[in-house]
Amino acid sequence: MHPSRIALALLLAGGFVSAQSPAAPKAVADKAPTAGQVMDRQLANLESEFVPAAEAMPEATFNFAPASGEFKGVKTFAEQVRHAASANFMFSAGIAGEKAPADLGGESGPEALKTKADIIKYLKDSFAYSHKAFAGITDANATAAIPTPWGKGSTTRLSLASLTVAHAFDHYGQMAVYLRMNGIIPPASRKP
Secondary structure, three states: HHHHHHHHHHHHHHHHHHHHOOOOOOOOOOOOHHHHHHHHHHHHHHHHHHHHHHOOOOOOOOOOOOOOOOOOOOOOHHHHHHHHHHHHHHHHHHHHHOOOOOOOOOOOOOOOOHHHHHHHHHHHHHHOOOOOOOOOOOOOHHHHHHOOOOOEEEEEEEHOOOOHHHHHHHHHHHHHHHHHHOOOOOOOOOOO
């Protein structure tokens, strides 16, 4: 057998043996993150995509809503942002056991917020408040029953944190469609 084939066979056999034997335990440098820290990382990921997407829509088209196709009655881009920010405040107030620190408005958030700058500030404030609330989630209180912020039944802090992220990502997806319909690639989808 040719020496290079022998070397290849030994290399492959060694790889097979190492794949079959249990790995030696690694030293844990840091302790495991808390449930609140895990969810806060998810929130930070959401924020890193959601805020730049909101900022990417020009002021002139900030109130855009699709008119053709199956889009009858959908929220405008501005309403999507206000609604998601309002929900951030509401869900996070539930986590913190507080009254929301900002006007939640109706289904589309506070209608008094009209300009892009005002809406973006409200959005950023909602994320800052959510980070503060998520910091209060501990492994001990993450799954304890708490009242829902909408006043019916109970939930958990972990559930509200998960809902905060999932809900806003749903609206982010709609915002991404609106951006693309206006010829704008969402910042998170741009190639470096």
